[in-house]
Amino acid sequence: MTMTATGTTTATTEAALRQERFDRGMETLTRVDGEGGQRVVEALADINPELAHQVVAWGFGDVYSRPELAPRDRQLVTLGMLTALGGCEPQLEVHLNAALNVGLTPVEITEALLHAAVYCGFPKALNATFVAKKVFAERGLLPVTPA
Amino acid sequence: MTMTATGTTTATTEAALRQERFDRGMETLTRVDGEGGQRVVEALADINPELAHQVVAWGFGDVYSRPELAPRDRQLVTLGMLTALGGCEPQLEVHLNAALNVGLTPVEITEALLHAAVYCGFPKALNATFVAKKVFAERGLLPVTPA
Amino acid sequence: MTMTATGTTTATTEAALRQERFDRGMETLTRVDGEGGQRVVEALADINPELAHQVVAWGFGDVYSRPELAPRDRQLVTLGMLTALGGCEPQLEVHLNAALNVGLTPVEITEALLHAAVYCGFPKALNATFVAKKVFAERGLLPVTPA
Amino acid sequence: MTMTATGTTTATTEAALRQERFDRGMETLTRVDGEGGQRVVEALADINPELAHQVVAWGFGDVYSRPELAPRDRQLVTLGMLTALGGCEPQLEVHLNAALNVGLTPVEITEALLHAAVYCGFPKALNATFVAKKVFAERGLLPVTPA
Amino acid sequence: MTMTATGTTTATTEAALRQERFDRGMETLTRVDGEGGQRVVEALADINPELAHQVVAWGFGDVYSRPELAPRDRQLVTLGMLTALGGCEPQLEVHLNAALNVGLTPVEITEALLHAAVYCGFPKALNATFVAKKVFAERGLLPVTPA
Amino acid sequence: MTMTATGTTTATTEAALRQERFDRGMETLTRVDGEGGQRVVEALADINPELAHQVVAWGFGDVYSRPELAPRDRQLVTLGMLTALGGCEPQLEVHLNAALNVGLTPVEITEALLHAAVYCGFPKALNATFVAKKVFAERGLLPVTPA
Numbered sequence: 097m098t099m100t101a102t103g104t105t106t107a108t109t110e111a112a113l114r115q116e117r118f119d120r121g122m123e124t125l126t127r128v129d130g131e132g133g134q135r136v137v138e139a140l141a142d143i144n145p146e147l148a149h150q151v152v153a154w155g156f157g158d159v160y161s162r163p164e165l166a167p168r169d170r171q172l173v174t175l176g177m178l179t180a181l182g183g184c185e186p187q188l189e190v191h192l193n194a195a196l197n198v199g200l201t202p203v204e205i206t207e208a209l210l211h212a213a214v215y216c217g218f219p220k221a222l223n224a225t226f227v228a229k230k231v232f233a234e235r236g237l238l239p240v241t242p243a
Numbered sequence: 244m245t246m247t248a249t250g251t252t253t254a255t256t257e258a259a260l261r262q263e264r265f266d267r268g269m270e271t272l273t274r275v276d277g278e279g280g281q282r283v284v285e286a287l288a289d290i291n292p293e294l295a296h297q298v299v300a301w302g303f304g305d306v307y308s309r310p311e312l313a314p315r316d317r318q319l320v321t322l323g324m325l326t327a328l329g330g331c332e333p334q335l336e337v338h339l340n341a342a343l344n345v346g347l348t349p350v351e352i353t354e355a356l357l358h359a360a361v362y363c364g365f366p367k368a369l370n371a372t373f374v375a376k377k378v379f380a381e382r383g384l385l386p387v388t389p390a
Numbered sequence: 391m392t393m394t395a396t397g398t399t400t401a402t403t404e405a406a407l408r409q410e411r412f413d414r415g416m417e418t419l420t421r422v423d424g425e426g427g428q429r430v431v432e433a434l435a436d437i438n439p440e441l442a443h444q445v446v447a448w449g450f451g452d453v454y455s456r457p458e459l460a461p462r463d464r465q466l467v468t469l470g471m472l473t474a475l476g477g478c479e480p481q482l483e484v485h486l487n488a489a490l491n492v493g494l495t496p497v498e499i500t501e502a503l504l505h506a507a508v509y510c511g512f513p514k515a516l517n518a519t520f521v522a523k524k525v526f527a528e529r530g531l532l533p534v535t536p537a
Numbered sequence: 538m539t540m541t542a543t544g545t546t547t548a549t550t551e552a553a554l555r556q557e558r559f560d561r562g563m564e565t566l567t568r569v570d571g572e573g574g575q576r577v578v579e580a581l582a583d584i585n586p587e588l589a590h591q592v593v594a595w596g597f598g599d600v601y602s603r604p605e606l607a608p609r610d611r612q613l614v615t616l617g618m619l620t621a622l623g624g625c626e627p628q629l630e631v632h633l634n635a636a637l638n639v640g641l642t643p644v645e646i647t648e649a650l651l652h653a654a655v656y657c658g659f660p661k662a663l664n665a666t667f668v669a670k671k672v673f674a675e676r677g678l679l680p681v682t683p684a
Numbered sequence: 685m686t687m688t689a690t691g692t693t694t695a696t697t698e699a700a701l702r703q704e705r706f707d708r709g710m711e712t713l714t715r716v717d718g719e720g721g722q723r724v725v726e727a728l729a730d731i732n733p734e735l736a737h738q739v740v741a742w743g744f745g746d747v748y749s750r751p752e753l754a755p756r757d758r759q760l761v762t763l764g765m766l767t768a769l770g771g772c773e774p775q776l777e778v779h780l781n782a783a784l785n786v787g788l789t790p791v792e793i794t795e796a797l798l799h800a801a802v803y804c805g806f807p808k809a810l811n812a813t814f815v816a817k818k819v820f821a822e823r824g825l826l827p828v829t830p831a
Numbered sequence: 832m833t834m835t836a837t838g839t840t841t842a843t844t845e846a847a848l849r850q851e852r853f854d855r856g857m858e859t860l861t862r863v864d865g866e867g868g869q870r871v872v873e874a875l876a877d878i879n880p881e882l883a884h885q886v887v888a889w890g891f892g893d894v895y896s897r898p899e900l901a902p903r904d905r906q907l908v909t910l911g912m913l914t915a916l917g918g919c920e921p922q923l924e925v926h927l928n929a930a931l932n933v934g935l936t937p938v939e940i941t942e943a944l945l946h947a948a949v950y951c952g953f954p955k956a957l958n959a960t961f962v963a964k965k966v967f968a969e970r971g972l973l974p975v976t977p978a
Contacts, residue, residue: 113848136810141829143817144794146897151806154889155655162881164648164683172610173649176617177656178807183330183771185808186814187656207605208289208614214596215618215628217511218298219325219334222283226333229290239289242605259555289646293603301595302508311501311536316466320502323470324509330771334509353732354458356469361449362471362481364952365739366766366775369724373774376731386730389458407701430957436939436974437964440750445953448742456734472954477624477918480961481954500585512592513619513628516577520627523584533583624918647879658805658924659886660913663871667921670878680877743949752942752977757907761943764911765950775950779837795899796908802890803912829897 102130118149121157128160130191163181171195172208179212188224192231200242202232209225268304274345275307275314276333279337318342319355326359326371335371339378349379349387412443415451422454422461422491426484465489466502473506473518482518486525496526496534559590562598569601569638573631606667612636613649620653620665629665633672643673643681706737709745716748716755720778741820759783760796767800767812776812780819790820790828853884858891863895863902867925877921906930907943914947914959923959927966937967937975 099196125133133156140148160170174191178184195205205228232238255291272280280303287295307317321338325331342352352375360368419427427450434442454464468485473479489499499522507515526532566574574597581589601611619625623637637644646669654662673679713721721744728736740764748758762779766772783793793816820826860868868891875883894907909926913919930940940963948956967973 108420109844110848110851113845116845133644139817140566140810140813143820144797144813144828146830147794147798147809147813150798150801150889150893151810154885154893155806158885158889159652159655160646162651164644165652169613169645169649170652172613173617173652173805174656176614176623177653180618181770181807182328182659183807183811184807187810203605204610206294207292207603208378208610210294210297211600211606211611211614212618213294213297214600215511215513215615216622217328217507217509217514218302219328219331219509220511221294222287222298222334223330225287225294229286232290240291242293253518256550257554257557258806260551263551297595297599297921300467301591301599305591305595306505306508309504311497312505316498316502317505319463319466320470321509324474324506327471327474327805328510329769339407350458351463353461353735354456355736356732357456357735358453358459358464358467359471360735360738361453362468362952362953363475363952364769364770364955365743366769366947366950367952369728369739370771372728372732372735376727379731387732389734403697404701404704407698410698433964434957434960437967438944438960438975441941441945441948441956442962444742444746444945444948445957448738448746449953452738452742473916475952475954476622477958478954480959500588503585504588504591507588507591508940511622512596513622513625515588516581516592516628517624519581519585519588523580526584534585536587569894623916643796647882650879651882651885654885656805656807656881657806658801658803659890660803660916660919661805662882663875663886663922664918666875666879666882670874673878681879683881747946748948750942750945752938753946757904757939757943758946760904760907761911762950764908765915765947768915769951783946791899792904795897796904798897799894799900799905799908800912802894803909804916823835
């Protein structure tokens with residue numbers, strides 16, 4: 097490893113690590129979010145490529161890739177957050193697909209959104225549910241039938 | 244009334260009561276929200292029927308039907324909440340119709356949204372006002388003229 | 391009235407009108423919010439006196455004083471907004487007092503907060519309710535007994 | 538079962554069912570939230586007993602008791618929602634205890650709050666984390682050490 | 685200046701001052717927001733003309749016109765607020781144009797939105813960034829290239 | 832630089848870079864936020880050290896340290912966001928100190944909070960202003976006198 101006299105890694109090394117964090121994030125992003133995640137990254141290329149880099153390298157490479165919380169559990173937390181925040185329908189669409197990708201069942205997801213009504217109220221629970229309807233329809237998962 | 248030895252009502256009774264709460268809620272929902280409310284319930288049938296049931300049975304049957312607060316007053320509180328929450332334009336559309344249905348005048352409604360600017364800021368007040376413009380236009384209530 | 395050649399009112403007139411709007415607002419503020427409102431204005435004197443001026447002159451003088459919506463109705467909208475916004479406990483305290491001052495009953499207020507649970511979820515309804523408990527206790531209004 | 542001629546259950550039956558839903562909710566509430574939940578119910582007795590009833594009978598009896606989503610999963614969704622909503626520190630305190638009660642580990646919980654930073658930003662993640670610090674300290678769970 | 689015996693300015697004077705505040709605000713609004721701001725005012729004419737008046741006379745005439753904070757600085761604060769509030773895409777569109785009009789560069793704006801991710805999380809930063817993409821595309825400012 | 836056959840940097844290099852990003856962030860954090868920022872990091876040590884690391888290494892090392900937006904401008908955006916989010920009084924306290932540290936004047940800050948009333952409403956503007964009052968009092972900056 098090339099180090100300067102002061103122990104600082106070179107710019108070359110830093111760039112390599114930056115790319116590695118991005119690559120690791122992209123792998124996680126693609127596995128979890130599928131094409132939806134990649135489309136977001138591509139859509140940012142001409143307006144805010146650094147934001148795209150950070151979504152991937154930090155959000156997915158540094159945080160999401162950590163083993164301390166299972167991917168399925170991360171999606172449950174994320175569904176809760178996006179429903180509560182409101183106005184995040186595009187992100188909900190990506191993450192409802194992600195939730196299905198990592199093993200949550202349609203019944204668990206719709207039950208999570210019913211549960212959300214208790215804490216966030218009906219309007220936000222309804223908004224999230226209508227995004228789920230769109231996603232589930234695209235994947236041929238309607239009607240959702242109780243277990 | 245059939246009771247088990249331990250005083251628990253039977254599942255049959257429970258189902259009957261569940262239906263009654265729903266029926267009472269549906270009556271209130273239809274009277275207040277009109278077709279808008281029914282469309283929401285129908286739209287939920289294939290994705291989250293239990294959420295639809297709870298909106299009707301709990302939201303309208305258990306809470307909204309209570310006489311402690313007049314329907315007109317409930318809509319004033321609701322307009323305030325939906326404006327403040329943000330991102331609830333579909334629910335605002337239903338409840339602006341409801342507000343008119345229970346006797347609020349167009350002038351009172353638009354004044355409530357001006358009042359909302361003081362507490363929520365202009366952006367949320369404007370968002371709600373443009374939903375009102377759509378609802379009032381559909382009902383032939385434009386222009387709104389001061390009292 | 392002294393006008394410049396271009397029809398602009400003088401600075402003196404503008405200052406007089408600014409003061410009048412403030413005075414009208416202060417009268418409304420005091421009638422509605424009582425001491426709570428005045429304390430807010432005083433507390434702002436050394437940090438942001440212009441914000442204090444605008445709360446009074448604009449919020450109360452220009453908006454709240456308008457006859458298009460009754461004071462009682464304004465408080466219903468306001469309770470809805472402050473409950474939904476969250477984190478506005480100091481303002482809720484002032485406005486729960488205001489709500490009582492303009493004629494809302496304790497039962498109507500607590501019912502409005504139950505109603506809020508349907509739209510904002512339990513956590514925000516509970517936060518607002520515990521502020522009401524403090525205000526009602528101070529005014530000797532506990533326990534609240536159903537009509 | 539005593540039914541009126543029109544098929545309506547009697548008020549007695551309705552009251553019994555209302556109590557049953559409450560009892561079922563209280564059982565779930567106590568198992569999940571422990572004393573924290575009960576204290577909330579008691580604190581509401583003089584200000585809004587109907588809100589307390591609905592938190593228990595609806596929130597816990599009707600929704601939380603449903604088997605469609607595991608208790609551990611419900612807490613993950615709830616931690617996400619309460620962190621995102623902001624200003625819900627009292628509820629977070631109850632539900633962080635609940636999260637531990639239903640089997641989430643301290644590492645999973647703190648990782649969920651790190652994950653929350655990606656979606657809600659650092660300020661809300663920090664606010665929730667400092668509530669966790671209080672709860673974990675009370676239960677002798679500090680320091681949290683990585684798996 | 686015509687004053688009544690009690691020192692109250694006449695209604696005529698009040699109306700003149702009200703118009704002046706509006707005119708001053710309209711000048712600021714047009715300079716900062718351009719056509720976008722005027723379109724909002726026009727769109728309100730039949731539904732809530734008083735809200736339009738207050739946006740202009742108070743928001744722009746009384747507050748925005750004050751010299752205590754530079755127009756460029758006001759837009760930075762505003763971009764932060766609108767991104768954080770969420771659901772304010774129409775207002776963001778107006779104010780992203782305003783930000784460019786008062787001298788913020790595309791790089792500064794996109795960096796502000798990356799900065800927003802740290803405090804508001806990625807979903808809200810992404811929502812704001814996609815509005816910026818629309819505005820910048822309309823003004824021929826894509827791709828945004830680092831300084 | 833030691834690379835594995837597959838081009839992956841070694842764990843040693845990765846750890847060194849991770850530490851460098853942290854060090855760079857800590858330098859920025861200390862310069863901008865002063866002791867307030869460091870206290871937050873220390874308070875997280877036993878509950879969520881990885882969150883502390885990411886606040887510093889990512890928030891300050893990767894994002895805040897970028898030259899594309901001046902420190903003063905970042906604080907204006909941040910004040911807007913924290914005021915709009917609500918419930919972030921601890922973070923506002925840190926960042927109001929930061930705002931003063933990077934050259935914003937007390938008048939500019941209080942004007943920014945008046946400006947915030949237009950977009951977020953009075954309650955959130957007041958909450959932020961009372962945090963400013965606390966910070967300014969500690970630094971001997973009261974009363975704030977207009978320029």
